[in-house]
Amino acid sequence: MMTAFTCISRGQPPKFQTYYTQYPPILMSQASESTSVRDSERFAQIKRNIASLYPKFQANAIRAWKEVIPELNVAIDQIIREGASYIPQVEFSSIHGLSQKEIERIKTRGAVVVRGVVSQDEATGWKTELENMIKVNPDVERIPPNHPLFVELYWAKPQVDARAHPHMLELCTWFNKLYHAKSDSTMKGIDLSTPLTYADRFRIRPPGMPCDVIPPHIDGATIERWEETTARKCFENIFSGNWRMHDPYDIDPRVDARTSLYGRPNQCSVFRTFQGWLSMTETGPGEGTLRLLPDVHLVNVYFTLRPFFRPLVSETSSEIFDADNWEFDISSPDFPGIVPKNGGYVSWPSASLHPHLRLNETMTSVPKVFPGDTVFWHPDVIHSVEKEHHGKNDAAVMYIPAVPLTPLNKVYVDNQCKLFLDGKRPTDFPQGRSEKGFIGTATEKDVKLPLGRIAMGLPLVV
Numbered sequence: 001m002m003t004a005f006t007c008i009s010r011g012q013p014p015k016f017q018t019y020y021t022q023y024p025p026i027l028m029s030q031a032s033e034s035t036s037v038r039d040s041e042r043f044a045q046i047k048r049n050i051a052s053l054y055p056k057f058q059a060n061a062i063r064a065w066k067e068v069i070p071e072l073n074v075a076i077d078q079i080i081r082e083g084a085s086y087i088p089q090v091e092f093s094s095i096h097g098l099s100q101k102e103i104e105r106i107k108t109r110g111a112v113v114v115r116g117v118v119s120q121d122e123a124t125g126w127k128t129e130l131e132n133m134i135k136v137n138p139d140v141e142r143i144p145p146n147h148p149l150f151v152e153l154y155w156a157k158p159q160v161d162a163r164a165h166p167h168m169l170e171l172c173t174w175f176n177k178l179y180h181a182k183s184d185s186t187m188k189g190i191d192l193s194t195p196l197t198y199a200d201r202f203r204i205r206p207p208g209m210p211c212d213v214i215p216p217h218i219d220g221a222t223i224e225r226w227e228e229t230t231a232r233k234c235f236e237n238i239f240s241g242n243w244r245m246h247d248p249y250d251i252d253p254r255v256d257a258r259t260s261l262y263g264r265p266n267q268c269s270v271f272r273t274f275q276g277w278l279s280m281t282e283t284g285p286g287e288g289t290l291r292l293l294p295d296v297h298l299v300n301v302y303f304t305l306r307p308f309f310r311p312l313v314s315e316t317s318s319e320i321f322d323a324d325n326w327e328f329d330i331s332s333p334d335f336p337g338i339v340p341k342n343g344g345y346v347s348w349p350s351a352s353l354h355p356h357l358r359l360n361e362t363m364t365s366v367p368k369v370f371p372g373d374t375v376f377w378h379p380d381v382i383h384s385v386e387k388e389h390h391g392k393n394d395a396a397v398m399y400i401p402a403v404p405l406t407p408l409n410k411v412y413v414d415n416q417c418k419l420f421l422d423g424k425r426p427t428d429f430p431q432g433r434s435e436k437g438f439i440g441t442a443t444e445k446d447v448k449l450p451l452g453r454i455a456m457g458l459p460l461v462v
Helices: 037-053 057-086 092-097 100-109 120-136 157-164 166-176 228-237 297-308 407-422 450-456
Strands: 089-091 111-115 192-197 204-205 275-279 290-292 310-311 327-330 338-341 343-347 374-377 383-385 395-399 403-405
Touching: 037 228, 037 297, 057 297, 057 327, 057 403, 089 092, 092 111, 092 120, 092 166, 100 111, 111 166, 120 157, 120 204, 120 290, 120 395, 157 166, 157 395, 157 450, 166 192, 166 275, 192 407, 192 450, 204 338, 228 297, 297 310, 403 407
Parallel strands: 089 111
Antiparallel strands: 111 374, 192 403, 204 395, 275 374, 275 395, 290 383, 310 327, 338 343
């Protein structure tokens, strides 16, 4: 079945090819939606509001647009030239000894492979346990049903064990500390040294299984980046014309940012410093792995400014890459790449709507990973999953992000803890049957170490 969708933009939506194999395609959107006339006017008003909030907005936006595109081109050329080697790789055992230059490289590129976080035997053992859990619990929801790419489990014992693993918590703390505050007052109720658990799913992708519609997308705020007051503050230097001062690691605006204004299922509502996954298999480029556009600062500036400009030439013209062939425009409701879905919106940048990103060339497969390795990326980084899996082994990962203790995060985790005790799914995800009756579901007694219990919101004394 093919599924259509409508972009809030003048350009054409990406065209995704369906692979006719023994497996049905995995679709990111299961229903077509379109914006209403009321929405169109509302989105046009968002642009006008932003233009009125920031002095000399038009002049500053035009200047920033013409300044950032040449610098973006330089970064894009380097990404294309270096390929997977552009993505930093470090050993878990060395994270506390990295030089400032190495840390800045990770922050600039917004992504890193961290190797050897848990042992290979432990990681492969978790995969075996998860596969067994699927076999002995026929009611486990799987997408697609007969070949579990995405598995709607959140509280399987291997998942809970992996999240509470001392090395995973140590690594998540390290990522949390890549952020900083400009004032001590911001840190009230915030502890970057206390990692919290955000329960997510896992995926097991067999060789040959296509996954043709997890296109380039951004996990963080979608339309909230422009619409929602607190989320917009994360990008305030871009709106004010001081785009070089934009800091994706400034914690001040992010801790209170509302990134899930519409409560769309699968839209994260907590502050994650980094999204991440733990590999349970050996998986390399071309084998169904993650792809990234490894740049966070320049891409953020470009993506944030893009709705305020329209091209003066055809999208197929080579002249479209010249910043002078675009004009400032706040008359339309267009937010290129912002797509309505399930009562909310997703961010799907595309090669046609965001030509300067050259996504057909810059989406870079992460280097080969082995069981026990992890990949982490900034929540503003554009990423996707390879459409095809030409490898010989399953591509299997558990999603485990880095989440610090903040007042809003604590509220979510405290509620999540109650859901865990009842075997229910976390509120950010599609709801379904309780896992409490499944064989292999974790219990409170499975979380033994103090830091793991704190991360889960559990009391220290069982």
